[in-house]
Amino acid sequence: MTKREVHFTLNGRSVTYEVEPRTTLLRALRHHGVTSVKRGCEEGECGTCTVLLDGVPVKSCTVLALEVEGRSVLTAEGLVGKDGKLHPVQQAFVEEGGIQCGFCTPGMVLTTYALLKKNPDPSEDEIRLALAGNLCRCTGYTGIFRSVKRAAELLKDQA
């Protein structure tokens, strides 16, 4: 199949990928070594492939790479500071036991980041709802709930 170019911003830097029209954003990113975006199902059901597309969490396995032309994509690596410091959201997951195997974590972190951007002080129900599309089999979510709360605190302190 003929390939086409797609230009977009990845973690703040402009990139051009050559992709087949059928290639999903998930596969394109992974093909280019952006492997924090995990393929847990490629059916839009698990959330491990979550990226922020113009700030909104989307499942990159349900987006065609060509659709992100001119848009901005953020992945978990993109949250890490230049000095190697974790973003407060990531730090909160480490501190509160929000991580076990780590396979859902990049997606969880991004969804949490997007939630707290929009809503710095989410209620229990708002947290549940925001993360409902991200499955985790290891933590039972309780550690993740604590992490979101903690992230909100850390971000508040920072502000």
Next chain:
Amino acid sequence: MEKKSMIGAWVTRVYDPEKAAGTLKFTDDLSFGSELLYARAARSTIPCGKIVNIDYSEALKVPGVVKVIVGKNFPIHFGIYLKDRTAMAVEKVRYIGEPVALVVAESEDAAEEGALKVRVEYEEETPVFDAAEAMKENAPLVHPDLGSYEHVSFVTPVPGTNIAQHFKIRRGDIEKGFEEADQVLEESFSCPQIAHAFLEPHACICLQDPVSQEVTIWSTAQSAFTLRELVAKGLELPLHKVRVIAPPIGGGFGGKAGITVEPLCLAAALDPDIKGRPVKLFVPREEVLTTSWVRQGWNTKVKMGVKKDGTISAMKVELVFDTGTSAEYGANPVRSAGYTSMGCYYVPNIWTDSYGVYTNKPFGGAYRGFGLPELMGGLEAVVDAIAYRIGMDPIEFRLKNLLKPGLPTCTGMPMPPHALDKIIKKVAEKIDYHREEPPVRKGWKRGKGIALAIKAPAMPADASSSATVEILGDGSVKVLAATMDMGQGAYTAYAQIVSEELGVPMERVKCYYPDTAAQPYDWQTVASRSLWSMGMAIKRACEDARSQLLALYAEYWQCNPEEITIEDGIVKCPKLGKAEPIDEKTQNGFKMPDGKYKGGPIIGRGHFVPPDVVYPDLETGQSEKSVVHFTVGAVGVDIEVDPGTGEIVVNKAVAGYDAGRVISPLNVKCQIEGGTVQGLSAGMFEGIYYDKNGKLLTPDFTDYKIATTMDVPWEIESFCEETPEDPSPYGNRGVGEHSMISPAAALGNALYKAIGIRIHQYPFTRERVYMAIKAAERGEKDFWG
């Protein structure tokens, strides 16, 4: 000032920062260059029959397809306990979804397209899907050749039947026991197969060097060394010619133990036309259930006899595990449930038959809890039921019959020390078990329930571990301990041990993911054994390294080794007033007072094998030491049910276990939380279903529901008692699996309290609960639908 111990210290977990950043590479994240080939299986469309012809000519025409391999090209039997499995069907297919051909191509897409073009002609045979049917005489045989399969001595298949494994307990006088009883109750409970549902699907890359014939496997494997051994045996290669590299895995829960998808990938990588090129097999989500294993379906029947005063006099247990088409691993949970069939109770007269039965379905294997959720799902319900029957409080009944330390288990082994009585009381107190409370939600029904948990590591008697600890030239430490840290946090605990034993800061200790070419042997990362067994090896390796270092310093400083300490990476001799950080001398050698160099890199080594396990007698199940130890605990839930929809909401869940000693509090807490939810999720949602022809109806997360953030309690209260284990590195024993054992049973008991009817079939889905409520309204007491 007393130095703060690292054992039990609240520390965050190693590798979590990389996981949070997304920079940790899992198997599917590795790159292998443009020589990499991709494999994809074409699968059987019938549940049972002979393969007449496989036509893959159209597949070969797909651009990019390199080769198609069929079962008879690679007929080797693999399996850990019973070699009843080939990578692909050879001559006969046994379930819908069984691989019949493997298409190898230059791209994933081409492999997938090719796989769709394989056409197979079958001569259909009669399948059997139900384990009870399969046990009947004259049932069609799933494995007519069962008698010829190789198996370990402690697995007992019954050739000429579908019984792949039959484990027995015969203790006391069962008839007399029931005669002595004033009440006898018999109940049965069942549950379909369930899925591990780890979020990382299986992936595997295999490569054979065409000259040396050496095989390298990168795989989502819990157990690099067992995989190495099974591959080497199957391929008749010496162990050193098989290298297994196991990158971090995204959840295992038993589903990546032993040998799983690797033979399928090897079938391609070893092909004469392919050899020399790496081949990758990524198992798409919808194929995970058909290519790997599931938790066995089960039916647990318990007949219990109780005297007036509430003591159990006899128990007859029949466990039937539906193991699907292979019992290669599934044979062992059958044993595990069998030799623990007394549960947490002292039962003087006990008779158990535990069967693993073949059916024409995807196969069952290891799953967190390993036979015990299957046992407790029935037993703990019967305990509640019989307590009510004799008018005794279920907590009091449990305490009265508790398998107290020193009392014999069903194998005759004396129960080791534990604090289960305390745990039960605490759990009951924390959910306020004895207080009937009105529902929080208007019109709902509320109930509270408790269930106990017990489990021993289920493993061969001689499951060993070894480790090395190398003190590097700057005082940092390299630990080689081939446990897979799949989220349970093993490496964090290991770093704590090393920090404690060597006196170096934890941040300066590094554990590496398994690679059989680099690391010393460890049996498997299963059975909640690692921090106990590998913990012993690591502690010994530290002692070895430390004594080497102290001996060198003693000579260097001219003092006694006992006068030297290491704290925070500083070696000190207070008597001589000397102190210095560990430096390159530990690597390059010490220039001793006599001018000569001594030493060189310091590598401590340690190993461990359980000293005294005796396999239970095959006829009676009796053994003075059937297992290394038991971890016990209890879980309590406070739930509410919406009678209008059957929905269950868990208000509160509390779980406590006797961990012996908690080394990593954050890990233990998180294991309990995760396992409790996995257990609740199994209890409320999970089941693998097939249509009447054996076709899987639940291949994805839409149809196979697991708990989401919307379904779980906001908090799970967990706690541990610490009755020390011996032998053990610090008194600790495993807790990884235990939290998964009894949440579903506790849920069932709470549900009974809430709605007044006993549901005999897991999971307690809304529909089932709703119908049970309707049945209760008709005055029924048991619901089987």
